[in-house]
Amino acid sequence: MTTTISKFAHLQIPLKDVVLATDNFHHDNIIGRGGFGPIYKGLLLHSGNLIKIVALRLDRKHGQGDVEFWNEISMLSDLKHTNLVSTIGFCDEKGENIIITTYAAKGSLKEHLNNPNLTWIRLKICVSVARALSYLHYDERRGYRVIHLNINNSTILLD
Incomplete structure (x- = not known):
């Protein structure tokens, strides 16, 4: 797992930034529920720009875990197409697994x-x-x- 984490270290977004972007995962920012769990919208300060994001917050009750999370990060970070949402990064901190994409x-x-x-x-x-x-x-x-x-x-x- 350490090799996987270091491979994607450049995509790591601190939990405090995601919490700030989603207003502490406020229920008003929930825009849906996916196979991973709740999906939040937010505004993230990233690379000096304020951007609209989507945060897919892993809810382990849905049967997803670390393997599925890292598979998703690996695949999404590799996919680059004008008709697909872009991966901005992820958060893997304090028991939280969150995938951040464009809004x-x-x-x-x-x-x-x-x-x-x-x-x-x-x-x-x-x-x-x-x-x-x-x-x-x-x-x-x-x-x-x-x-x-x-x-x-x-x-x-x-x-």
Whole structure:
């Protein structure tokens, strides 16, 4: 595990910064619940810039643990595509395991499906999702393929 931690040390974000960004994990900042646990929005001062973030806070009651957390960090830090959220970093401190990613400002596709103004934009969204899935499944520059298993209108995020 030490080798894994040192490999990703540059992505480490102190717990105090995540607590500050999410207003101490305030319930008003919960924007969803995922397979890892609650998902918070926040504002993080990172590399001198105030950025909107999402903090996925591991809840061990969901059956996830250290192995799943480090697998997720390893995979997410390796994935770079214009149609995927970017990993900013992680927190592994005081029993907390938190993954920090960029915030999708316009929420999920689910929130916009009934919008009548979403005519041609739907096609653009479909093409973008197809490109992201193609990258995850078929990019030969990685030694592995990603199978998401949960593509739906709630997990497709818009910016």
